Amino acid sequence: MSSDQELPRWLDLVVLPLFNLALALLVCGIVVLVIGLDPLQVLALLVRGAFGSRIGVSYTLYYATTFVFTGLAVAVAFHGGLFNIGGEGQAMLGGIGTALVALALGDHASAWIVLPAMVLAAAVFGAAWAAVPAALQAWRGSHVVITTIMFNFIASALLSWLLINVLKDPGNMTVESRSFGPGAHVPALHELLALAGVQWPRSPLNLSVLLAAASAVLVYLLVWRTRPGYMLRAVGHAPEAARYAGIRPPAQIMFSMMLSGALAGLVGINEVAGTHGRLLLDYVVGAGFAGIAVSLIGRNHPVGIVLASLLFGALYQGGAELAFEIAGFSRDMVFTLQGLIVLFSGAMAQVAAPTLARAWFALEHRLRPAHG
């Protein structure tokens, strides 16, 4: 993973992601041209749609919340040396856990009990879903990439069965559960602001955004400042050195994957409890994969992930606005950009980095004589 000449840290952490992002935007811009639109106009409208109004900003933050969860999930597993593609499935299970608690307690208990219980359930269900692939990797050597992909499909089937056969609201035609009771209601931002006397437009943005921010901080502290985090990173970077140090890789694999699954599971709080107030089929759709893109361009660090999540939130919200305003534009352009970001920051990162390093050192070399 290291090139002959190492990039200075700031180049590696800031310039390289921006460079890869620029490449992705460039290619996307070409696609925009191909379909007969003006890339700059599209970009301007997108930015306005994402940040130009209070409701736009709220939606951007609401989307970003989900991406923070799935992005952190990918990052935590990455630091443990594993690629967790199962964010989709773990998020589904998190939503199921949330719904089960909400349906059981939401009608009778107060929010002070139900909300923490839902958060716990979401995390536990997500962690449990990641635990099986983790165990198979740790003790049977089964590649976690393949097993988590399989588990995504199994989760989808499970959710479908659960909704259609068990939880379906009998009085309703659509495939969803009945609405959760008042105890399971996650306060929306506009409701909280209204309490303070501030008028804020309605949006799905809810308290989960604070949960997401807290998760980012907690993940940072855990991974870089605690002993479990030290052990996790040691195994992720250098399994041989970890063994030498008395750290057992199987335990760390379980820990990192389950923590990862728990984070992905929290999507359930934002989407199932926070936004919809009931369990439905397609609340995850693509969030797990977006999390991969977010983590890759965010360099697997909470700060980068938060910034990248905001970027993606803006893209999703701006994209939705654009779909209204421009005929023929759909959200799928954002998905395309997402894929291109994964392409350039992930797969092609090896291609760009050495070139960048050489360019930088050449530049540095030329500047140096001037300073004597």
Place this chain on the structure above:
Amino acid sequence: MDDIAVGTLLASTLRVSTPLILCALAGTLSERSGVIDLGLEGKMLLTAFAAGTAAAVFGSLALALLIAVAVGVALSMLHGYACVSHRGDQVVMGMAITMTAAGLTVVLGIAWFHQGGQTPPLPDAVRLSPWFSASADLLRDAPPVLKALAIGLLGHNIMVYAALVLVPAVAWLLARTRFGLRLRAAGENPAMVDAAGVSVQALRYAALSLNGVLCSLAGSYLVLAQNPSFIPHMTAGRGYMALAAMIFGKWQPVGAFWACLLFGFLDASAIRLQGAPLPWIGAVPVQAIQALPYVMTIVLLAGFIGRSRAPKALGVPYAKTH
């Protein structure tokens, strides 16, 4: 179950399995040479779109196939460029191809055809036509077993028969040719291949080219035979099911073929079995049947029903140490 029902089930199994078989063969070639391919889904999708678009625009079946193959090979070459020539992460690259394809096909579809991402329905003249249907009619009064087989095996389009023929063809290529020997060696011990004076890169690129062609056949099949047009996200995870079949078949073409048939059978019969009580088990929910291929693959990967051993050098980029 009478002979018509059996025959019909066989026929629908074959139809559903065909894209799986083609993709699984593609994945097998790539992975046996040492390159992980998680982009089967994306390649199938993008080539399906290419075929549907080209057929609608040019009205030519041949041109549609040609363009689809070109797109498929181009994607595989991109995979090779990032992962074989440079040491890009093969897993991430596969994901990137799939994610980009998912978005791009809809974006272009909406922009070009304004039908919400669908391509225009294709006239029969441009689609693949059934073969041997006359023979199927002739056997209408044949004894039950023959009749079932006739209904099951005759009247399919060329792609189905091509898939069935390609299975032994790929198996033969891998096991009985010099190229196949070297390709398999590249996936097990690339250093040894290099020391013997054979280019590992060339072998992997060759495998990826074949992979691209096979994926494009799968994609074309979806649009030129199965559906009348391209629909957004029409692959619906079948690329991953093909991956699972390849693993379940232990990276062997014939094994993958049987796994594809099995998974295809489950898919085809899922709707039929829904609600119908089976002996000893009772009513099986359709979702359980849908999940079964993936569960079975996990059980195999966990080593509970025999070992599934991946090619030894799979996923490890090879860099010459000279």
Place this chain on the structure above:
Amino acid sequence: MMPAVAMRGIRKRFGAVQANDGVDLTVAAGTVHGIVGENGAGKSTLMSILYGLVSADGGSIEINGQAATIRHSRDAMQLGVGMVHQHFMLVETFSALDNVLLGAEPAWHLAAARAQGRVRLQDLMRDSGLQVRLDAPVEDLPVGERQRLEILKALYRGARILILDEPTAVLTPQETEQLFHTLRQLRARGTTILLITHKLKEIIALTDAVTVMRAGRVVLDCATADTTTDALAQAMVGRRVQLGRGSDAVAQAHGEPLLRADHLQWRDAAGVVRLADVSIALRPGEIVGIAGVSGNGQSELLDALAGLLVPDAGDLQLAGRRFTPARWLDPATARDLAVAHVPEDRQRRGLVLPFAAWESAVLGYHARPRYDHHGWMVHDTMFADAASMMERYDVRPRDPRIRSGQFSGGNQQKLVLAREAMPEPKVLLVGQPTRGVDIGAIEFIHGRLRAMRDAGGALLVVSSELDEILALADRVLVMNGGRISGELPIDACTEGALGRLMGDAAADSVQSAAA
């Protein structure tokens, strides 16, 4: 008669090390020519140059009298040079036949290729006396047969000059005899054989001529009939041996052993015996040095004592506790019992290269209360300790924030040693303390190790540099073939005595007794 191989003035430098310094080698056709030397003498480099794996900085090569440019192993193969490496290049799931054919298949259709290849191979096997089951998958073949397969591969490609690199390292005594038989038959056919080995008995038994290398130069070159194992041993070891260490008084080890291991045995996954029957005791105030060409069980011994390897048999006594294979030591417990370990492979085991120095500085000790307050790592203390370690052991640059991977080899080693020395362990296990370390740092490290001994610690130093062992150790053990072939107090370490122990001459009687 034209020599088969004539290498003149070969020079090769790897970084700071002059691996080959003007080496001349002449090998007569149809003979078995031995090349002997310790680790790092330059023999592997010389052969790698001949086989095209490495390109020389200077010098010339002639094959059968013709000047030759060898840039890739392909060129070497075309000139009739074949090589059997220590680590076999085989595809385990393929049959032996397929392994031979790969890359040189006579036809594109495998059935035809296999048929043609089989005929040719059967002729070859008959001629050379080599027997290999062509249709068996390689994973089913024992090591000796795999080696014969490697030889067959080279012969199939027309090798008339065969290089074998430490071929008997992985063989049982019976397999070694079989190999000798095969090599004699090949010689009778006119094949020229170059045998890289450190085992003097093999030289005497098999070769017609022998070249001894030391520190990149040829120090002895003669017909085998004209020399003895003693002369070879002396040439290998050299005259730089200082008897005793002058003013440096040899420390007297005193007291009960701090660590004691008895009758350790271990067989690796391939079934090769790596520890045959090793017993060792470490007393306070002594440095025990283990000499011997690496690959004779030294690494496995270190790992077993550090808790990284569980032996099949034997036991360990440490700090009043007894460990048996059922419940062996683990690295964390070892550290708790004041046993520290500087691993041979500092990059893969001793450090986490992407970690900053201050994080690598607590590797293995990260759970200690000093650094870990109820799960919270105390970065200030970690940083301060790292800074103090770097100060005391002169690690440069003196910045704990630099990533471990960016330090030079010598500084990495000093950092690892500083870390292991800091908790003042009672026992210190050290593997290759100065491998890849610059001269200045070597003296420093040696000084620190002596200081630890003087403070009452027990040190076990494994090194493939004999000079280092002689400079540090109070008593010297030599390991050969997984057992300790002899022990000498430092004063008794003459060139002859040591060379004999290392050259397998003494072990031989033990081996044939055990066979």
